[in-house]
Amino acid sequence: MMTNSHAGGRHCARRLRHSLLCGLLLLCAAWATTASAAVSEPQARALLQALDTRSFEAKGEAAQAIADSQASQKTRWLQALLDGRLGKERRGEQFYIVTDDSGREWPLIDAITFAEAGSGSRRTVDIFKINNDLRTQLQGMIASLSLAEGDERSRLAAADRLIGDVNADNVESVRASREREESATVRDRLDIALALYRVQQGDATALKTLKGNLDTRVRNTLTTVAAGDGELASQAQQVLDGIESKRAWYDRAQTLFFGLSAGSILVLAAIGLAITFGVMGVINMAHGELIMLGAYTTWLIQQALPGQPGLALVLAIPGGFLVAGAFGVLIERTVIRFLKGRPLETLLATFGLSLILQQLVRTLFSPLNRRVASPEWLQGAWQINDALSLTLNRLGVLGFCLLVFAALWALMRYTRLGLEVRAVTQNRAMARAMGVRAARVDMLTFGLGAGVAGLAGVALSQLTNVGPNLGQGYIVDSFLVVVFGGVGNLWGTLVAGMSLGVINQVLQPWVGAVLAKIIVLVGVILFIQKRPQGIFAPKGRVS
């Protein structure tokens, strides 16, 4: 069994390479595919019947037979097989395509006539299974079937797969394709593939083309070449050194991005706390749960707008702010204002509140995590080059964090509320004497801090699990950031959050995630010993 599948894997890989090459040649030569004529029903049945086997190798051959056949349905069959929707009646001879496999009862169509064929379930329809090798193989077949309308993008993909895969058998045809190719980018790829082949054959002049190339296949091939001896090896080593040092720079850039992204999450989680704890001096242990409420708001809005995760996410920004803010005002009115100046009791009361909020969510929405979908524009990565790519969801959160920070800073700096908050912070009695309604300012400030926590929840819903325990993981980190940055200072929170994020990510590859966190914690404790006021000392009243 084991050896079989091993051999099967190699076999498939060879076949894949073969079909890709064929595809590329087809493409570049712009051969028109012969129009497929329909096959008779028994023939179609026989083609499908061949798929009904347990061996993936045999299934691959059956799929290849379909691809090579004249059947007009073949693209749809292969696509359905790839999607896991092609199957056979369990106790019968009918072949079906499942048109919608989301429920437990599936609507079916006949695989040969495409006529509607009632419904079925796992019990009645045996879906043809595929594995990783077969999946790759099928993708290759479907790609080469649609080559006639193959655009530059698919030619580029085919050329890309050739890097490291050029050999004596196909080198001439690749050269021919390179001559015919019109697109410069595709030509560059083919040049690299050919140069790599020439280097493998001992041609040192081809090394020039490979200079500074970041593709890992180029690096791996050169490593093998450089391991030999002679002039070629030392020249290859030089090129390799250049590649490695270039990669090292991109690695540093990537670590910096990872750090800023981790930092932006810390800043988002902490900045609401910087307002409630830093400005008002309230130790709010329920801050994490306010973040959780923001995340659940995102989920609820997505439930209300099925199929539109992007719109839901945009609406969740004001939604999360308002829901968490309303809870914040409620907490301030009912609990915190009665405990003014009694920090220990505030701490205990808000800790109790956090447990109540968690259990509330657990009872209302079940203890299971909820899935918040990411809109398409936050999925995947921005591929800058072969060595550097930035994931879009992290990039989005980083941008969002900076926006929230800017808005908050402007609010504190330029609005009447901001002025009043600063006045109350600096001297409460004096501010009241000047006619500022301190109680109202307290309520609004707390509501603002809570609302910003809700915004953090909206952002976190894109990165981590939305569940009742979401907030717990961020409360300690948030206090850490606020204390490190300097209590009552927004800039301090930004700088502290970002630097802790970067330090953590720089340490992580060396010492592991657990130890990195410990080192950061010890570092902050030592720093606070030396400089109790944090990075930025608070201006005005020091409490």
Next chain:
Amino acid sequence: MTTTALRKLIATAALTTTLAGFSAPLLAADDGPIRVGILHSLSGTMAISESTLKDEMLMLIDQQNKAGGLLGRQLEPVVMDPASDWSRYAEQARSMLTGDKRVDVIFGNWTSASRKAVLPVVEELDGLLFYPVQYEGQESSENIFYTGAAPNQQAIPAVDYLMGQGVERWALLGTDYVYPRTTNEILEAYLKAHGVADDDIMVNYTPFGFSDWQSIVSRVKDFGSQGKKTAVVSTINGDANVPFYNELANQGIKASDIPVVAFSVGEQELTGIDTAPLVGHLAAWNYFMSVDSDANYDFIDAWVAYTGNKDAVVNDPMEAHYIGFNMWLKAVESAGTTDVDAVKDAIIGVTVPNLSGGAATMMPNHHITKPVMIGEIQDDGQFSVVWQTPTTVAGDAWSDYLPASKNLISDWRAPLRCGKLDVERMVCEDGAGAN
């Protein structure tokens, strides 16, 4: 009649009356319900996984009661909530096993930490515990029955499968606690025994609930781009998996480049993830919801009807409880009593059907036989089985690949009765036979 005879007669009569007086309440207790303890967390971090097992046990007990109960008596569930707090598992197991309302058997626990906390309690109070989750092995208790997989029933076959697929480089990622650490230790020893170089193995541990996977995934990507076919073996536990898989998808790591085989990710965990970008990543279990057998379809239908949720999923630990519960029923029936010692003896060798169309047998080391399956993630959140052992595999309590345990076996049958027997020196280190 002599006076002596008369005295004897009176004494006998008195004795009989006293005995009758004693035995009446004893008989009455035997007429009452049989208590089945359910010790799964219904709140806290583990509630995600464990609360479904509680519901499943209630369903199984309900079905059995409708079918006439056990030994003519009804089964009564006793549910407690240890709230994901390991020491509370021990306290609650103690309260289940003491007093008038002592339970006859306990089905419970998920994490190894909680099992280790309960172990001394069930041994001291002579209880029975059925533990349904795959675990790290290196343990065999007289009072615990391990219906989940031991490493040789999950981790080792999964690695074998990947070796067959041409994998030469291994990233072992895990959550930082006893199960991943022990499993990875065994796997490292196994891989090195199969000629894998130190440089081709990368080990990394992360805390519970970890969510910032970007730099680790990026390291794996780098590790996997050195020209050798690479796979990730994941013992990442709980909800840390969701951000991990999301990060894999976002950084564009496809199953055809670097497949990830997971030992703690099942249907339940996938309900929180968009599986379209993960198609082809693997999991190794002894049961998948997509398995084709009538027993499985019936079980799923019953579960959907019981929960009233048409999207309800079932998973491997649920199958383990299904098997464990049926084994216990059969053992009690053949022993004719719920007495712990009698059931312990009767259950060894008991065979019941599993959900994948085969059968499971309780072995003398308190582990069971299971088929090993490798499934690939599909875009509907299910797994499609791509490989399966031709026969069932018996669980091995003590790993053969670690130097410290390679000579150890466990056999709880009389006259050996030993959970840790060194076969080389023939010394029993733990169990009734240890003296």
